Amino acid sequence: MFNTTTIIGLIAAFCTTLSFLPQALQTIKTKDTSGISLSMYSLFTFGTVLWFIFGIMSTNYPIMIANGITLVLALIILTYKIRYK
């Protein structure tokens, strides 16, 4: 089965991926994007697209799934930042 290192990696991926959910929910609810950096979410969203492409090219499903979820959440935050800045 999974060894300790793999389990730590899976929990790590779960935390960093899911962490964008409360940010997206807060941003949708409050429309408050004043403290959020446009540069961060532009660069981060672009990077996540590249991670997703990397996942496809290396047929790595965990990377595809984790970055697919993160991409949707980051795109929501970026869209709100551009719309309600």
Place this chain on the structure above:
Amino acid sequence: MFNTTTIIGLIAAFCTTLSFLPQALQTIKTKDTSGISLSMYSLFTFGTVLWFIFGIMSTNYPIMIANGITLVLALIILTYKIRYK
């Protein structure tokens, strides 16, 4: 040398790691953390610590370095969020 997939992965890691720099700089400069989610940065920082431990345990230097940098930046943002909420 590097193939296309590896190069895309390296650029992806560069973008998602460095994206937290403009956020940290903006937060330090403006102290405006109103739009930033405390839950996001708590969960994200914890996840990055686990990624860093995962990097050490699997002797994966790119993961150690990328998450070490992200950890410092995320910790700065989290500290400001707690201090200036």
